[in-house]
Amino acid sequence: MEGKRQLEKRDFGKRLSLDSSLVEYMDSNKYIEHLLTQLEEQHRSLWREKLAVARLQREVVQRRSEGAMHEKLIHELEEERHLRLQSEKRLQEVTLESERNRIQMRGLQQQFSSS
Secondary structure (H helix, E strand, C coil): CHHHHHHHHHHHHHHHHHHHHHHHHHHHHHHHHHHHHHHHHHHHHHHHHHHHHHHHHHHHHHHHHHHHHHHHHHHHHHHHHHHHHHHHHHHHHHHHHHHHHHHHHHHHHHHHHHC
16 A cells, blocks of 8 residues: 555656646746747837838938028029129119210210201
């Protein structure tokens, strides 16, 4: 009887050992699943961050392009302003010269009509 009891204890110990191994195995699987879930979440997060970085880079390029376009327009505006001032100055010169020529023409007409 004593031998039978020892066999039962030994079998119980083996079962207990198997049960604890199974629990450890199950815990390990849960932990692995947990790690895989975290890895997937990190992958999705990394993908979202990459998309956000790409969007921000496009915005930066667009802003730089807009800035360059703005600078170009300002330069063209300054150039056109300069050309307009030159044209106005030339118009004043031509108007003044025309007025002088008109006065000179009247003087000549008067001179010829009195002779």
